[in-house]
Amino acid sequence: MDGSQLMADAIVAFGNEIGVELSVDSDNYCCLAINDDMQLHMKFNEYFNGIVFYSELGEVPEANQHNTLKYFVHANCNRVSCEEMTFSYDEESKNIGLASLLPSNFIQVDSLKKILEKFITKAEAMRAVMLEFMQGISPVNNTTTAADPSSSNSAMASAPDNQFMRI
Numbered sequence: 001m002d003g004s005q006l007m008a009d010a011i012v013a014f015g016n017e018i019g020v021e022l023s024v025d026s027d028n029y030c031c032l033a034i035n036d037d038m039q040l041h042m043k044f045n046e047y048f049n050g051i052v053f054y055s056e057l058g059e060v061p062e063a064n065q066h067n068t069l070k071y072f073v074h075a076n077c078n079r080v081s082c083e084e085m086t087f088s089y090d091e092e093s094k095n096i097g098l099a100s101l102l103p104s105n106f107i108q109v110d111s112l113k114k115i116l117e118k119f120i121t122k123a124e125a126m127r128a129v130m131l132e133f134m135q136g137i138s139p140v141n142n143t144t145t146a147a148d149p150s151s152s153n154s155a156m157a158s159a160p161d162n163q164f165m166r167i
Contacts, residue, residue: 003104
């Protein structure tokens with residue numbers, strides 16, 4: 001059985017287990033509304049041969065853009081803090097997103113439930129971080145941050161060396 005069919009079967013079975021009718025469309029995509037503010041997108045990706053999970057965390061506030069982007073770049077460098085998930089930034093929408101991959105050889109209802117629970121927990125926590133940034137608060141030390149990028153170094157005092165930010 002191919003990975004996309006495994007995904008479809010696991011998502012339908014998962015939906016049955018939680019009492020929600022879930023299905024995968026012809027593009028191997030399924031969207032699940034977690035609450036009023038959060039949607040979880042699931043799509044089978046042939047290149048990665050697995051299910052890609054994605055959720056938008058929020059729009060990067062213009063006044064605190066430098067601190068916000070710096071925070072998530074550093075988080076991507078710390079595999080422990082991002083729990084094998086990846087943060088992304090969409091320049092067009094100005095949104096930070098969270099993504100994860102479940103390889104097809106692990107697609108089954110139990111593994112789907114575990115990764116969904118882990119993913120949703122992490123996405124909710126990171127949405128809370130985004131809300132702090134939107135309010136002008138640094139989530140690192142809960143202090144108000146300046147809109148001036150030159151003052152942002154103190155907000156990330158415990159972050160990895162800036163050499164990781166060079167791409």
